[in-house]
Structures are given as C-alpha cells and as structure tokens.
Amino acid sequence: MKYKILIVGMVLLFGLSSVWAQSEPEESDSVVIDSAELFPAPVSDIKLSDKPNDHGHAVVVTWEPSADDGGGKNNVVQYEIYWSTSFDGPFDTAGVVPSGTREFEHVGSKDPDDPKYIPDNTDLFYQIDVVTADPLIRTTSGTEGPVQCSGQWYNTGRTPVLIAVLIFGLLTAVFVTSARKGRKLYVRPIGGIEAVDDAIGRATEMGRPILYVLGLGSAADVATIASFTILGRVAKRVAEYQTELIVPTYDPIVMSVAQEVVKSAYYDAGRPEDYKEDIVHFVTQSQFAYVAAVNGTMLRELPATNVYMGKFFAESLLLAETGSLAGSIQISGTDEIAQIPFFIVACDYTLIGEELYAASAYLGREPKLLGSLKAQDWAKAAVVILAIIGLIAANLGWDSFTNLFQVVD
Amino acid sequence: MNRTTLIVVAIVAALFAVSWIAHAVSMSGQKDNVVDAFMLTMAAFLTLAIFSFLYRDNPFYKFAEHLFVGVSAAFWMCQGFWSTIVGNLIPRLSEGLSGFFQVPYQASSWNFAYWIPVILGLMLLMRLTKDYGWLSRWPLALIVGTTAGLNFVRYLRSDFIVQVSATFMPLLSNESHPWEGFGAFLSNLNLAATGQLVTIVANWVIFLGVICGIIYFFFSKEHTGIFGRASRVGIWILMITFGAGFGYTVMGRISLLVGRITFLFKDWLQIIS
CATH class of the missing domain: 2.60.40.10 (Immunoglobulins)
Structure with missing residues (x-):
C-alpha cells in the first residue's frame, strides 16, 4: 500500500512538475512583456x-x-x-x-x-x-x-556654373570675332612685360644667357600655359638676337611642350639651325633638388636675366634670392598668392596674378588672346555688379537672389 | 681643382671620418651602429654642404646638389614605374606580367581601355625618333586640352561664382546683433574680435577690397580718374595682404631653420640635450 501511495505520489509530483514546467514559458512570456516595455517604438x-x-x-x-x-x-x-x-x-x-x-x-x-x-x-x-x-x-x-538608383547626366546643382560658362564663352566669342575683324582692343601697359625686351637686349649686350624658369606647375595649369606663350615670345627674341637661352624644367610634359614652343619660336625667327634640344632640359621632379640645380646654374652660368613665369611654391624665394645675389635682372609672374610677396621683394618686376595671363595677350597681340582678355574684363565687371547687388540683397534679406549663387556638389 | 681646394676637401673628409668613427663608438651597444653613424654624419655633412651655398658656389655644394638631383630623379623614375606601370597598368593588361611582378591581376571587361594610355605613352616616346617625333604632339595636345577644359569649370566655380557669393555679407549687422537702428547699435557696441563693430568693419574691408582689387586687374581700360583711384586702393590692399603673407611664411621658414640647427647641435654634435 505504502508503495502504491509512493507511486501515486511520484506520479502526482511528476505531473505537478510537468505542469510547473509548462507554466515556465508563461513566466518567460511575462518577462517578454516586461522587457517589451523597454523596446523602443519603431521609425x-x-x-x-x-x-x-x-x-x-x-x-x-x-x-x-x-x-x-x-x-x-x-x-x-x-x-x-x-x-x-x-x-x-x-x-x-x-x-x-x-x-x-x-x-x-x-x-x-x-x-x-x-x-x-x-x-x-x-x-x-x-x-x-x-x-x-x-x-x-x-x-x-x-x-x-x-x-532603384541610377546616375544622372546633368547635375542641377551646378546650373550656376553652366550659366557662367555660357556667358563667358559667349563674351569670348564676341570679342575674339570683333578683334579678328580688326577692331583695336586696348590693353593697358604692364610694367614687367615691357621690361622683357629690355632684359633680352641687356643679355645680348653682356653676352650672357637668359634663364627661363617655368615653375613647378603641370602643363595644364593656367599659369604654365600663359608662361608657354611668354616663353615663345622670349625665345623668338633670343633667336633673333642670337643670345643663349636656358630652360630647366621640373615636369617631363612641361619639358616636351616647352621644347615645341622654343623650337617653333626659332623657326619663326628664321634661325632653326640655332635651336638645340638641350635648351629646354629636364632636371628632376623633386622640388628642392630642382631648386638646388637651378641655383647652381644661376651661380655658374651667371645669366643676365632670370624670368620666372608659372606656378611656384616654397622655392620662389630661394630662386629669386639667388638670382638677385648673382646680379641678374629678374622678372617674375605667378598666380600663387602666397609666393607673390617673395617675388616682389627679390625681383625687379613682378606680374601679380592675372597680370601673368594678360601678359601673354599683351605680348602676342593675337585676336584670340586679346578677345579672351576683353571677355575676362567683362566677367570682372559682372563680378563687381553682382557683388554689389548681392550685398544689397543680403542686407535686405532677399534670399532668392543670393541662392542663385549656391553651387551644390 | 687647385691646391687650396684639395686641402679643404681633405680636411673635411678627415672631419667626416672622425665624426663617423666617434658616433660609431658612441653607438657601440646598438645594432648597425656603423651604418647608423655613417647616415648621421652624412646627413650633417649634406646639411652643411647646402648651407655652404650662403658663402658662394663651392665643390661641397656642387656635390650635394648633384647627389640630390641624381637621387631624386632616379627615385621619381622608379616611383613612377612601380606605382603607375606595375601598380596600375600591368594588373589590368597582362595576367602573365602580373604574375612576374607579383601583383594581383585585376580582371575586368573594361580593361581594354587601359591600352589607350599605353598607346598615348608610346606616342609621347616617339619624340625620341626623328621621323615620327610629330606623333608626340597628339598626346600633349590631349593632356593640355583636357585638363585645361576641366580646370576651366573648376576655376569658374571657385574663383568666380563662389567669390561672388562670398562677398554677399551684412554691412550693418552681424548674426548675433541684427541691425535695429543706431541706438541699439551703439548700446551693443563691442570691440572684441567677434564683436559687432569689428565684424562690420571686417565686412566693409572685404567688400571694398574685393571691388578695388578687381578694378586693379582691369586691363582693357586706362587707370585714370575714379577708376584709377580705386585701382590704387586695390593695389594697396594687395600689398598689405602680401606683407602679412610674407611675414607669416618667413616665420614658417625660420622654424625649418631651427629644425636643421637642432639636428646639427643635438643629434650630430650632441651639444644640446
């Protein structure tokens, strides 16, 4: 009997434990409900x-x-x-x-x-x-x-740039056409450029070379492109006067273009036989090694004139100061704002920023360049007018006008 | 080389040797002490050789100059070969060469496009030949034309449109103190760097500086009369800016000089600690 009671008791205990076990999920459910209160609301x-x-x-x-x-x-x-x-x-x-x-x-x-x-x-x-x-x-x-995502052919955020390109392109086309038709376009005298011819004459009289430095820019930099035009003019005069020209370059592409420019200038001057490939030569693409080499050339060759036109960086003062010590007449021009002060203090003539671009037009007197220069002046006039209108708009809270100039990437 | 030069060169060589040995001995507990001592002495020698240019051109400067130019030219050529040709071109054009140079081959259906720079590069090299040198003008024209076109848009944006919009600034108030009449302006008068008066003066200087600076760069009109006076103001503003820039950069150069002198006196001569 005792055993039967024991067995029944065990069965009951087992049954109760089963019920207890089955009731555990309910307890866990109650935990879920509690923690659900911690769950944040969805977005x-x-x-x-x-x-x-x-x-x-x-x-x-x-x-x-x-x-x-x-x-x-x-x-x-x-x-x-x-x-x-x-x-x-x-x-x-x-x-x-x-x-x-x-x-x-x-x-x-x-x-x-x-x-x-x-x-x-x-x-x-x-x-x-x-x-x-x-x-x-x-x-x-x-x-x-x-x-679905996809690319767009037109960036609406850059519409102001497109409008500016069209206006500037139109102005350039109008003035180039006008210059080609023979209209005289006035360009004010630029001191540094007028000195170039005198400097070449000085070098010829002294029997010393002219050193032309194109800077550290690539062939695509605007300053370097402007410098090519000036180099062409200088090389032509040098060929006519039969003076020596030295053009050490920093960039191999710049060297190639400069060689073509100088070669053409010698042909234009009617002295192709005087052209030598090593007039324009490559030095190195290391900034200060290039400076060391050009400085050495200045002290050994003692050029009568040093012309620095193009893009310059930390080497500007090192070059100009050495040229000054060597007693050369120095003419410089760059659009690198941080380097202009060094050229101003160490050179005889300095073309500031855009004067460098204007110099190529001033020297060449080609309709294309003169027309482009005139268009630039009109663009600058537009900047002045728009700046004044925008200033008034900003002070009066006309956001619709100022927003026209917001360029979005 | 004359006798004096030879004597000076011999003395410098002897000093170099003494410095090398002395440093090698002082570093005797370290690994590669002889090589390290040589490098330290060479660095000091080259620094002094470049500084000797301040006296005049001399054989030591010539040596340092030629070493610098030669090493840098060779370095950039190797750099160009390994980073551009081996790093970018070969892995896209040849599986066999990629294996040879031990760089992973990057298969892509667009890899054929990389033959274009190869052809343009070969055309550039044609300038070394007499008969086909003209071929090099085509890649040159492509390089100059393409990048000039790309820069045109970039400059028009950064130097034209952004310049114009940057000039749109309040001339009678600032954000923290909107213009509420002269009474409020005077009562809020603050001469601190961020104060109302200073901000307004700065805005006026920027505005007038931009206008007068642009007028100075007008080339197709004579600078006479009011135009000429505005142009004079423009060049004054430019010169003041250049003066400030000059001083700032010279300070940076002096810090570079201090760095080299510290190297000479601390690392090489060990006079200062």
Missing part, C-alpha cells in the same frame, strides 16, 4: 529615393524618428540601416546614424567587385532598426521598398 514613414545629381549607386533613406527618440522612453541611441536586393533578405548593414537623425545617404561603390557595391536599376529594400544602449533591445521596422 515610421520611411521614404526611399534615388540620390539626385550623382553617378548612381546611392539611395537616400528618410524616416520619422521613433517616438522614443528624444521623448517617450527616451532610450534610443542610434538607428541602424539595413539593405538588400530582395524583400525577404538577407539584409546587410548600410550604415549607422545617431539618434535624432532623420536621413541617411547610402552611397555605395560602382565597382561590382567592391563589397560596398550597390547595383543601379535594381530593386533595393531597406529596414531600419531602432537601437537602445543594450544592442539586444531594438525594434526593427517593416521592410520598405523597392527603390
């Missing part, structure tokens, strides 16, 4: 759009923040944005932004081999997790999408 009103004015491979995600971001439970730390090419996932991390943010630009790579690649013209889906200080306590939004 709402998720909007997806292709990022405008770009090369594609980018999506803009906007949303209304969670009700618990800055209010409610106030426990939102960050938003994690996930993306996928399928509605059902799997989702990859697109990015993480701090609480309070309402927008995220998912900018990917255009290289298919890149892990950050985002395909164009493909359905993309997004989810946003609202994350608390405990990364496990988070709320995931529903899947939003599809959206």
